[in-house]
Amino acid sequence: MKACFYRAYGGPEVLQYGDLPDPVLEAGQVLVRLSAASVAPLDWKLRAGLLQAHFTPGFPKIPGRDGTGTIIALGPESTDFAIGDRVCVMAPPPLAAGTYAERIACNTINVVKLPDAISMEDGAAVVNSGLSAWISAVRTADIKPGQKVLVHSGAGAVGGLLVQFCRHLGADVTTTCRDGNQDYVLSLGASRAIAYDRDDFTTIEPQDTVFDLVGGAVHDRSYTVLKPGGHLVWLTALPIVDRGEEFGVRVSRAMISDDGEAVSAMLDLVAKGIIRPQISHLMPLAEAREAQTMMAAGTVTRGRIVLQIP
Ligand SMILES: NC(=O)c1ccc[n+]([C@@H]2O[C@H](COP(=O)([O-])OP(=O)(O)OC[C@H]3O[C@@H](n4cnc5c(N)ncnc54)[C@H](OP(=O)(O)O)[C@@H]3O)[C@@H](O)[C@H]2O)c1
Incomplete structure (x- = not known):
């Protein structure tokens, strides 16, 4: 599959776009064909090696904390989902597999159905950012x-x-x-x-x-x-x-942890039009390096950069 990935910590130049083996589906996982992924501050900080005190990712590391797509295969013991479901995925930073890729195998605990009213791009813009805001406002404050x-x-x-x-x-x-x-x-x-x-x-x-x-x-x-x-x-x-x-x-x-229940509650407000996703730029997956460079430079404003995955 096509993916963006890096084999060692470093500047934007270590992030390459190329081919990696397709993910192998395990029990309790679903295989998702990704359509969109967000570019978050954590992505470039992790790549630069600034978060080594907190996370030790596997290499080659595919960045991307969250994304949206469609389920194309079910692993054994994967209940509650069906092939063709539109979903949001959360990719924990320590795992090698992130969302800057055509496919990801995800534990079902990190997968939430994406309401039909929300586009793939809007969904990708709010999974982790919306979860962070929802936990901060509702649970912590x-x-x-x-x-x-x-x-x-x-x-x-x-x-x-x-x-x-x-x-x-x-x-x-x-x-x-x-x-x-x-x-x-x-x-x-x-x-x-x-x-x-x-x-x-x-x-x-x-x-x-x-x-x-x-x-x-x-x-x-x-x-x-x-x-x-x-x-x-x-x-x-x-x-x-x-x-x-x-x-x-x-x-x-505010303790932000991947929490499907919180993501569903937040997505419900988005689907009703009460909360509006904010997209700063739409860029192709192949331009992830440029997207991370913009983010690290502090030039991104008014929402998330969303990578579109063809
Ligand atoms: N697990 C967690 O604890 C967790 C989860 C999510 C995010 N975060 C952290 O929360 C921060 C925000 O994340 P994000 O994804 O929203 O980043 P972001 O989209 O890059 O937004 C950063 C914003 O900071 C604003 N800013 C810069 N300097 C400022 C200042 N002196 N006073 C007020 N605002 C200032 C900028 O506003 P303008 O655009 O108007 O210049 C910019 O839009 C990041 O540091 C991120 O690492 C932590």
Whole structure:
């Protein structure tokens, strides 16, 4: 099969497009013919060797944390699925098999049916980003109507979905984005947009919850905008220092794990048109190296790059 893969850690040049053996289907797995895959920050960080403290992938490593496609074969003991089902797949980072490929064999626990109302590209744009936003807003923060919420990075893939989830849950959402993206994040449901490269977000009124998707100095300055007893929810990005006790606020890491139930709940909102997938660029699979280079350079904005797999 055609795939993008690398045989050792390194810069974008180690990522090649070529032929690899077809996956071998094992018990409890389904074989998926992939149509689309998303390009996430984790993909280039893993390839660059920056995540070796967390994951040890097998080589040749096919990147791609998530994707969508159609089931073309069932392994023994694969219940609940049929050939022809449209599905989303989650590919855990330690496995050699990712979604930048024509086919993937997946454990059924990492496969979720894709509602007919959602295109393959839109589905690929939201599997992991939507799961991350849904777990953060619903499980970790438990956002309630009327709460004041600050979402950092509202124009990013996860942040843009978080803005939409928090708005849907009835919160009053303020978000940060680069200058020029304000109208975009307002269109996602934010009430206020603050340009992080021009204005100071710490002047806003006290918030019940802050979602930090940046870490570092942004995390540190976020304590000052929380009400006493407020909640700072963070996802893994730049390293943070927990100063919750000092400021009298709760600090929680959103623990993002592959969870089919959460993906189904999130996809249901997408299928109903309540949450809108955000696609920054559509690119062919063969251009994955270029896509990862753009992502690492920080030029990708307004959603995910989605790779189309012919
Ligand atoms: N398991 C986990 O903990 C987990 C899961 C998912 C994601 N993450 C992390 O969450 C972060 C966001 O992921 P993503 O997929 O949404 O990335 P993304 O699509 O690349 O978005 C990153 C966004 O960050 C924004 N940004 C850059 N500097 C900023 C600043 N100083 N203040 C506010 N926003 C700033 C940019 O906004 P503009 O476009 O407006 O410039 C950009 O859109 C990444 O670090 C990722 O690794 C962690």
